[in-house]
Amino acid sequence: MGKLDGKIALITGGSDGIGLATAIQFVIEGAYVFITGRRQEALDAAVEKIGSKNVTAIQADSSKLDQIDNVINIIEKQKGKLDIVFANAGGGTASPLDAITEEHYNLIFDLNVKGVLFTVQKALRILSNGGSIIINGSGHSIKGFPAFSVYAASKAAVRSFARCWxxxxxxxxxxxxxxxxxxxETPLAKKVAGDSEEAWQATVKMFTDIIPMGRIAQPDEIAKPAVFLASDDSSYITGIELFVDGGVTQI
Incomplete structure (x- = not known):
């Protein structure tokens, strides 16, 4: 028996990276998983990689409320309920304070804050009592890095959501x-680093120099703690921020 046998899960931003790795682990543990993403070709590739009948991909932009409604309606029609919501979709780019634009602010807050808020809110009507909501955060919520103030603020906001909710x-x-x-190591992280192998390797070196464990994470190392938070193994845990970062924010 898997830790998530019979559970129905929604993972936003599930077409690659951490979301895809988590979908794979959820299915391994017995869940039926709905994944969303903005690019249909990426969703199709994700379904093929998951390689299971226990997954449905829905094209949706998590910052668009009508598209969130459509996702929840599809899940309700097909399964009638949800047990797990992993509000994973998010992202951000660097911008120093004197270069921040309204467009930069809106892009990050629409996806990282607005998208999380309304994904969870709209899922509530079909979310089972005793269910689990997981929000993808970031160490930026408690630690300052140059040129990432808007992104950091968005992650601090969702940390507050978790406390209040x-x-x-x-x-x-x-x-x-x-x-x-x-x-x-995800496609999004590589894109943020500069979308070139040289830029990515420079980013990896910069962080491995400051991460106590001396390396960056692989997606399945984030997915397995997500299974823990989704399952009854964490039945007495709520309102926390679980850092899975090799110790960089804690030591």
């Missing part, structure tokens, strides 16, 4: 936690 949903025994990865 843990109280809002306690009568339904729904747990809300934040999973905050460190630098992880």
């Amino acid at each position: 843990s109280v809002d949903l306690k009568d339904r025994k729904i747990r809300v936690n934040v999973l905050s990865p460190g630098v992880t």
